[in-house]
Amino acid sequence: MIGIDLQNRKPIYEQIVEQFQTLIVNGVLEPDSQMPSVRSLAMELSINPNTIQKAYSALEQEGYIYPVKGRGNFVSGNAGLRLKKQEGVYRELRELVGRSRELGISCEEFTERAERYYREGQKE
Amino acid sequence: MIGIDLQNRKPIYEQIVEQFQTLIVNGVLEPDSQMPSVRSLAMELSINPNTIQKAYSALEQEGYIYPVKGRGNFVSGNAGLRLKKQEGVYRELRELVGRSRELGISCEEFTERAERYYREGQKE
DNA sequence: TCAAGTGTACTACGAATACTAGTACACTTG
DNA sequence: CAAGTGTACTAGTATTCGTAGTACACTTGA
Numbered sequence: 001m002i003g004i005d006l007q008n009r010k011p012i013y014e015q016i017v018e019q020f021q022t023l024i025v026n027g028v029l030e031p032d033s034q035m036p037s038v039r040s041l042a043m044e045l046s047i048n049p050n051t052i053q054k055a056y057s058a059l060e061q062e063g064y065i066y067p068v069k070g071r072g073n074f075v076s077g078n079a080g081l082r083l084k085k086q087e088g089v090y091r092e093l094r095e096l097v098g099r100s101r102e103l104g105i106s107c108e109e110f111t112e113r114a115e116r117y118y119r120e121g122q123k124e
Numbered sequence: 125m126i127g128i129d130l131q132n133r134k135p136i137y138e139q140i141v142e143q144f145q146t147l148i149v150n151g152v153l154e155p156d157s158q159m160p161s162v163r164s165l166a167m168e169l170s171i172n173p174n175t176i177q178k179a180y181s182a183l184e185q186e187g188y189i190y191p192v193k194g195r196g197n198f199v200s201g202n203a204g205l206r207l208k209k210q211e212g213v214y215r216e217l218r219e220l221v222g223r224s225r226e227l228g229i230s231c232e233e234f235t236e237r238a239e240r241y242y243r244e245g246q247k248e
Numbered sequence: 249t250c251a252a253g254t255g256t257a258c259t260a261c262g263a264a265t266a267c268t269a270g271t272a273c274a275c276t277t278g
Numbered sequence: 279c280a281a282g283t284g285t286a287c288t289a290g291t292a293t294t295c296g297t298a299g300t301a302c303a304c305t306t307g308a
Contacts, residue, residue: 048298063228070254070305086227092220097241103210104187107242111235117221118231172269194276194283
C-alpha cells in the first residue's frame with residue numbers, strides 16, 4: 001500500500017506522510033478505519049518504527065488521523081471537509097507571498113515570522 | 125553604533141540586520157547616507173567582512189539599503205513607507221497563521237509551501 | 249492476570265545544512 | 279594607479295535534521 005524511495009532526496013517520513021494524505025483524501029482509507037501499526041509498517045518497509053511514528057505525528061497534527069493510546073491510529077472523519085478549507089488558506093498564502101516579495105520581504109523573514117506566530121499561538 | 129553578542133544564540137549577521145533595521149526605521153540613519161563599509165565595520169566588530177556582507181545582502185533584499193559597486197552601501201529612501209506596507213502584510217500573515225493552526229496545518233507544511241511559492245515567483 | 253499488541257519518550261549517531269572565515273577578484277574614485 | 283569599495287568562491291566548524299536504538303506505558307483478549 002505504501003512504498004518508499006531511498007534514492008529520493010525527500011526524507012522517508014515525508015514520503016510516507018504524502019502517500020497517506022493522498023489515500024485518506026481520496027477515500028481509499030475510510031474514516032475511523034485503523035492505520036497500520038507503527039511496528040508492522042516499519043517491518044514491512046524495513047525501517048525504524050520511530051520514522052513511522054514521526055510521519056504519524058505529522059498526520060495527526062494536520063488532522064488526517066487520530067491516535068488512541070494502546071490501540072492504534074485511526075483515520076479522521078472530517079479529513080475531506082478540512083482539506084477544502086485548507087486549500088482556501090493555501091490560495092491566500094500564495095497571494096500573500098506574492099505581495100511580500102514585491103515589498104522586498106525575504107523568504108526567510110516571511111517564514112521566520114510565520115513560525116513565531118505559530119509558537120505564540122501555542123501558548124494560549 | 126552597532127554591537128554584537130557572541131553569547132547570543134542568534135547568528136551574528138542576524139543581530140546586525142536587526143540593529144540596522146531599527147536605526148533606519150527610526151531615522152537615525154538618514155536616507156541616502158552611507159553605511160559603514162563592510163571592511164571597516166568588520167574591523168570594528170572584530171569579525172569577518174563576509175559576515176557583514178551577508179547582513180547587508182539581507183538588508184538590501186528587504187529594501188532597507190541599496191549597494192553601489194565600488195562606492196558602498198546606502199540607506200534606502202523609501203524604507204519608511206515600505207515598512208508600513210510590510211507591517212500590513214505581517215498582520216495578515218498572523219491572521220492566516222491563526223486560521224491555519226485551527227485547520228490543523230502544521231507549521232512545517234505552512235512554511236514549506238510559502239517557500240515553494242517564493243521560488244515559483246522567482247522564475248517569472 | 250498477563251502476554252502480546254499498541255503508541256510514546258528518550259538518547260545517540262551520521263548526514264545535511266548553516267554560519268563564519270579566508271582568499272582572491274572587480275569596480276569606483278581622486 | 280593606489281586605496282578604497284563591494285562581490286564571488288572555497289573551506290572549515292558548528293548546528294540542525296533524519297533515522298535508528300532502546301526502554302517505558304497503555305489496551306485488549308485469552
